[in-house]
Amino acid sequence: xxxxxxxxxxxxxxxxxxxxxxxxxxxxxxxxxxxxxxxxxxxxxxxxxxxxxxxxxxxxxxxxxxxxxxxxxxxxxxxxxxxxxxxxxxxxxxxxxxxxxxxxxxxxxxxxxxxxxxxxxxxxxxxxxxxxxxxxxxxxxxxxxxxxxxxxxxxxxxxxxxxxxxxxxxxxxxxxxxxxxxxxxxxxxxxxxxxxxxxxxxxxxxxxxxxxxxxxxxxxxxxxxxxxxxxxxxxxxxxxxxxxxxxxxxxxxxxxxxxxxxxxxxxxxxxxxxxxxxxxxxxxxxxxxxxxxxxxxxxxxxxxxxxxxxxxx
Amino acid sequence: xxxxxxxxxxxxxxxxxxxxxxxxxxxxxxxxxxxxxxxxxxxxxxxxxxxxxxxxxxxxxxxxxxxxxxxxxxxxxxxxxxxxxxxxxxxxxxxxxxxxxxxxxxxxxxxxxxxxxxxxxxxxxxxxxxxxxxxxxxxxxxxxxxxxxxxxxxxxxxxxxxxxxxxxxxxxxxxxxxxxxxxxxxxxxxxxxxxxxxxxxxxxxxxxxxxxxxxxxxxxxxxxxxxxxxxxxxxxxxxxxxxxxxxxxxxxxxxxxxxxxxxxxxxxxxxxxxxxxxxxxxxxxxxxxxxxxxxxxxxxxxxxxxxxxxxxxxxxxxxxxxxxxxxxxxxxxxxxxxxxxxxxxxxxxxxxxxxxxxxxxxxxxxxxxxxxx
Numbered sequence: 001x002x003x004x005x006x007x008x009x010x011x012x013x014x015x016x017x018x019x020x021x022x023x024x025x026x027x028x029x030x031x032x033x034x035x036x037x038x039x040x041x042x043x044x045x046x047x048x049x050x051x052x053x054x055x056x057x058x059x060x061x062x063x064x065x066x067x068x069x070x071x072x073x074x075x076x077x078x079x080x081x082x083x084x085x086x087x088x089x090x091x092x093x094x095x096x097x098x099x100x101x102x103x104x105x106x107x108x109x110x111x112x113x114x115x116x117x118x119x120x121x122x123x124x125x126x127x128x129x130x131x132x133x134x135x136x137x138x139x140x141x142x143x144x145x146x147x148x149x150x151x152x153x154x155x156x157x158x159x160x161x162x163x164x165x166x167x168x169x170x171x172x173x174x175x176x177x178x179x180x181x182x183x184x185x186x187x188x189x190x191x192x193x194x195x196x197x198x199x200x201x202x203x204x205x206x207x208x209x210x211x212x213x214x215x216x217x218x219x220x221x222x223x224x225x226x227x228x229x230x231x232x233x234x235x236x237x238x239x240x241x242x243x244x245x246x247x248x249x250x251x252x253x254x255x256x257x258x259x260x261x262x263x264x265x266x267x268x269x270x271x272x273x274x275x276x277x278x279x280x281x282x283x284x285x286x287x288x289x290x291x292x293x294x295x296x297x298x299x300x301x302x303x304x305x306x307x308x309x310x311x312x313x
Numbered sequence: 314x315x316x317x318x319x320x321x322x323x324x325x326x327x328x329x330x331x332x333x334x335x336x337x338x339x340x341x342x343x344x345x346x347x348x349x350x351x352x353x354x355x356x357x358x359x360x361x362x363x364x365x366x367x368x369x370x371x372x373x374x375x376x377x378x379x380x381x382x383x384x385x386x387x388x389x390x391x392x393x394x395x396x397x398x399x400x401x402x403x404x405x406x407x408x409x410x411x412x413x414x415x416x417x418x419x420x421x422x423x424x425x426x427x428x429x430x431x432x433x434x435x436x437x438x439x440x441x442x443x444x445x446x447x448x449x450x451x452x453x454x455x456x457x458x459x460x461x462x463x464x465x466x467x468x469x470x471x472x473x474x475x476x477x478x479x480x481x482x483x484x485x486x487x488x489x490x491x492x493x494x495x496x497x498x499x500x501x502x503x504x505x506x507x508x509x510x511x512x513x514x515x516x517x518x519x520x521x522x523x524x525x526x527x528x529x530x531x532x533x534x535x536x537x538x539x540x541x542x543x544x545x546x547x548x549x550x551x552x553x554x555x556x557x558x559x560x561x562x563x564x565x566x567x568x569x570x571x572x573x574x575x576x577x578x579x580x581x582x583x584x585x586x587x588x589x590x591x592x593x594x595x596x597x598x599x600x601x602x603x604x605x606x607x608x609x610x611x612x613x614x615x616x617x618x619x620x621x622x623x624x625x626x627x628x629x630x631x632x633x634x635x636x637x638x639x640x641x642x643x644x645x646x647x648x649x650x651x652x653x654x655x656x657x658x659x660x661x662x663x664x665x666x667x668x669x670x671x672x673x674x675x676x677x678x679x680x681x682x683x684x685x686x
Contacts, residue, residue: 003527010519017517126353127540129571138551152552227516229544229572237514272509272520282510282521283482 002147007273008266013157015265017223020164021242022249022257024215027171030252031184031208034101037108038088040239041115042081042213046220047130047230048123049080054131065135073133074221078214085213086206093209094202112239119232130228133221134159156226163222167215168258174211175254184208188252248293250306259304264289338381339374339634341366341624342401344412344422349389353567354414354613358436359384360606361617362411368601369621375628382621383407387418394421402429408634409434411620414613416440416486423450430636432643434624436616437585439562440485444662451643451662453619453651455686457486460561460583461493463668463684464534467581468559469501473531476559477507479521479545481537484513490536490561506530511541518545519552526554534559539566546576557581565612570676577673585612586653587669587680598652612653619651654683 021043028036050073057069057076092111096104136156141149175181183204186194195201223238224230242257245264249256268285275282296304343362346355366382374380383405387393394413401407402425410426410433413419419438426433427447435443435452439460444450468476476498481487495505507528509521522545525533533549535542535558542564549558560582570577588599588609598618602610610618623646628634631642649656654666670681 003523006523007520010517010523013519014517126566127543127568127572129568138553154551227544228547229516229540229568231540233514234516269520273524275509275524281482283512286512 002150003273005148006151007269009151009153009157010273011266011269012262013154013160013226013265014269015245015262016157016161016164017219017226017238017261018241018245018264019258019261020160020167020219020222021216021238022245022261023164023167023171023254024212024219025242026246026249026251026254026257027175027215028208028212029246030175030254031188032205033188033252034093034104035108035243035251036209036212037105037239038111038115039212039216040235040242041112041119042084042088042235043216043220043223043239044119044230044232044235045084045115046077046081046217047224047234048119048220048232049077049217050074050133050221050224051128051130051230053077054133058131058133065133067134070133070221070225074218077221078217081217081220082210082214085209085216088213089206089209094205116232116236123232125232127229127231130224130230132228133225136225154226156222160222160226163218164258167218168254171211171215171254180204180207244290244293248296248303250303253303253305256303256305263304264293267292337378339376339378339628340381340383340405340407341621342398342405342407342410342412343382343384344387344394344397344401344410344418345384346389346413346415346418347384347386351389351415354437355386355389357611357613358412358414358617358620361602361610361614361619362436362621364602364605364614365618365621365625369625375625376632376634380621380625387413389415391417391421394418395425398422398425402426402431407431408628408639409624411436411617411624413438414616416443419443419452420446423447426450430640432624432636432640434620434643436620437613441489441663448644448662449640451658453623453653453656453664454585454616455666455668456663457489457561458493459686460668461490461495461536462497463583463670464490464536464559464561464581465494465497465501465503466684467583467670468498468532468534469503471532473557474503475506475529475531476503477509477525477528477530477533477556478505479509479511479518479525479533479535479537481513481541482510484537484563486561486563487536487538491534494534494536511537511545513538513541515541516544518548522549522552522554526552530556532557532559536561536563538563539569540572543569543572543577546573546580550576562612565678570673575676579672579674581670581672581681583668583684584671584678585668586615587671587678589678589680590669590683591680594650595652615652619649619653619656622651623649623656 025039053076057072061069092107139153183199187204245261246257249260267289271285271288272282345359346352366380370379385397414437416438419435423446427449432449437454439454439457441456478491480491507525533556558580562584564582627642631638646658657665659665665686667683667685669683671678672681
């Protein structure tokens with residue numbers, strides 16, 4: 001029983017990581033109907049931005065962990081990634097905006113490969129150790145919890161979960177309640193009409209990319225605190241998983257991405273943890289997760305929370 | 314076309330033959346990953362090889378001739394070894410080829426050397442298939458199944474009879490080691506209490522570790538590579554798993570201890586050699602290597618060094634660089650005193666020699682013991 005609860009916590013914590021990356025994916029898609037395959041690599045750049053600025057910030061806490069320092073580094077990495085996202089959009093995607101969607105998609109894959117290879121050149125191929133910014137440790141569970149005191153929950157796991165939840169709400173707020181959010185939604189419905197209403201589409205699209213990339217930057221820092229080994233190809237696997245999570249939840253739908261991520265994490269963890277009960281080798285984890293994805297999409301093609309949209313002819 | 318081409322070809326062949334005979338140098342080819350992803354392995358093995366050649370030449374060479382080492386870089390890319398080994402054989406007329414560390418690269422070059430009847434000695438390719446290519450292919454390291462056996466014996470000798478496995482299913486290396494470990498361990502009376510898997514590139518191992526923890530093992534055998542092992546160790550300690558972790562030579566990597574911190578203290582792994590081994594042969598080697606390159610030699614450097622020394626020894630014994638006398642002399646290598654142990658080549662052209670077991674303490678590797686085959 002305790003083992004099962006522990007596995008559930010492991011799954012939710014892994015899922016929160018997918019969800020955190022998926023938020024940025026799904027937001028950009030929701031506005032621009034465009035899958036930014038370079039998202040996972042912006043996430044990697046965020047982690048390395050944190051790695052290089054951490055020694056400077058940690059000097060103020062005598063090289064030790066500090067929550068304030070962590071937030072400073074987090075905001076710095078988000079800013080670097082936002083700038084990177086805006087620059088990528090301006091240089092690579094904007095000139096192709098009126099071309100077929102496939103052209104932009106291929107360009108996104110090109111940007112992704114560029115960032116990966118540039119990262120290997122600039123940061124080196126070998127994994128590097130990410131500093132422990134918050135003094136990560138297991139949370140002491142009070143004795144009145146009975147058998148649950150044996151559970152292991154890390155501070156960093158709770159942090160990832162909390163930040164994912166916070167960003168989810170913040171994104172909802174930005175998209176639904178602010179003027180820029182209204183413009184974003186209008187643009188996703190009809191860009192021509194939006195510009196006729198006096199909205200500067202370039203600004204809105206830049207903002208969307210900046211915001212999405214800042215989310216990737218935040219994910220880069222938080223995940224590196226939890227899994228402190230970073231390398232230039234670290235964005236590859238979580239990038240794919242986050243994309244799947246976004247599709248699972250209904251791409252373009254922000255709470256859906258979070259839900260998809262959590263579901264994917266829990267399924268993967270349970271397959272690995274109970275492989276001998278299920279008679280599935282643990283190496284088949286991804287196969288099982290993706291099989292379920294196909295099943296869900298067969299019965300609900302728009303994803304769990306996605307709405308059916310009619311394409312205008 | 315054919316008529317004009319043939320004389321040129323004949324002339325080239327004749328010239329090649331003449332220059333080969335007239336040389337007062339013995340040309341030996343080396344291919345290594347001097348750049349690219351596995352550059353740290355390739356550079357180490359090259360440094361070791363070059364040091365051995367230098368020592369041989371300073372001592373008067375072999376058969377009164379100096380050894381001329383021609384090194385080519387395969388840039389850690391598949392496809393390259395076959396091109397450059399072709400070049401070494403047909404243009405440079407090497408009498409033998411030394412290389413590579415990565416088994417996949419050695420497997421590319423081996424059929425070419427075999428076809429041309431040029432002996433090839435791999436310093437560090439541990440995959441069993443490499444020397445199965447043919448009777449001209451040798452290696453100076455032990456093979457994967459041996460490491461698995463060594464660690465199984467070690468675990469049993471420590472009284473750890475309940476061991477969990479955590480294998481990287483994407484690496485033949487890891488699966489091979491785990492199979493060998495399991496066979497030897499259960500034959501010796503041990504029990505595998507849990508068999509878990511992960512994939513290269515994974516960063517979260519909490520699901521596997523939770524199920525391993527529930528099985529209460531005395532030790533966990535993780536025959537993976539350093540990048541994942543470091544994170545596994547961290548997460549295992551977070552879960553309060555105190556059992557020692559065991560592994561193989563894949564653990565050795567620059568970032569292992571940086572990422573793992575103190576999580577790996579008191580864990581054990583098998584390796585080809587230890588620079589802390591008190592044996593005088595090794596300490597002399599460490600001293601000269603450090604004087605030349607400024608760093609301590611790792612396993613790859615030691616194996617590269619041994620590969621060149623074994624070749625020189627075989628040339629001496631054969632009294633010629635002609636085939637098949639040289640091939641036979643290499644195959645007859647027996648109790649050669651190398652820095653990675655006393656090397657005897659068996660009927661399958663693999664090195665029979667001891668492995669060392671190292672432990673991790675005080676932020677470094679420490680020599681524990683030498684395990685004979």
